[in-house]
Amino acid sequence: MPSTVTEMAVSLWKNLLQTTKERILQQRRMSLYNGAHGYDEELLKKKLQQFVGGSINLFKEDNGIGILTLNNPKLMNAFTGTMMVELQERVTELENWKDGKGLIIYGAGNTFCSGSDLNAVKALSNSQDGMNMCMFMQNTLTRLMRLPLISVALVQGKAVGGGAELTTACDFRLMTPGSEIRFVHKHMGLVPGWGGAARLVRIVGGGAALQLLSGAAKVDPERALHLGLSEETLSSSDETRALEEAQAWLSQYTEGPASVIQAVKKVVTAGRELPVEAALRTEKDIFGTVWGGPANLQALVRRPKHK
């Protein structure tokens, strides 16, 4: 039990900080869909587990950058059922990564991802399974988008269908020479269902999104840059070199303590997603987690000049 007034104040402040952190974490994890939407996640997961193959691998580097690999190169890294479930597991792992600052998503074998595995999709083509898969992937990709990490999709080769949608769940896209992003859904008699349309409109605007979806056009690095869909065209399309380039690009934004980088991403997420008053209140809460924190106190001692 705290005895002095100072100890009580410190204990109160710690409790407040903890509650704020828990509330922010809870908001981030909150799923878009649950039982109230007719969504039965456990049932869907059982079905997805029947479509095996490939893997989603996560390597957490000491510098706070996570490397997430879509690994099913035989099928151009198409998402099998087990890969969908694994992606959800990796996102949970990333949500709990205290030292994380950044994330790079890329595909094995010099290509990004060709969407969902058409073999699985065929077997799940009834409307209830389709809706459940759509809700499952929207939940996962929304959580991915809201991770307190600065995320980059490294697009080599092709990002097609659901693969194109996945790139839009990242904060940034970097493309290698000769690569393409293509929303082919129209040619499959579909529209995006993994949240890709909603996110694309926010990235490139309504007009350009309409053109890309209705034209199912191949977007090369030059057009992607022009549209603001990609940040930069890397110089190498070699897997190892492109990954090094992407890491170097990302490091300019991830330098500094994890607590501060994570707070930066959280205020931007709030600004992107919430009405302005709610975003301001969230910003205040997040500010409270860094104000008077170790990085802030050290900076006050150092008194750096920002010339």
Ligand SMILES: CC[C@H](C(=O)O)C(=O)SCCNC(=O)CCNC(=O)[C@H](O)C(C)(C)COP(=O)(O)OP(=O)(O)OC[C@H]1O[C@@H](n2cnc3c(N)ncnc32)[C@H](O)[C@@H]1OP(=O)(O)O
């Ligand atoms: C909401 C998401 C949405 C949904 O399903 O609901 C989607 O994701 S829709 C989009 C689904 N994806 C596709 O329709 C892609 C179909 N594939 C292709 O167009 C091409 O394969 C392409 C452009 C990705 C790559 O072409 P490339 O010439 O470079 O390679 P191959 O065609 O020879 O492909 C090698 C090998 O991979 C198999 N493959 C590729 N993508 C898929 C896929 N999505 N599912 C299953 N299998 C896939 C392809 O059939 C080849 O295998 P093979 O045994 O040699 O025929």
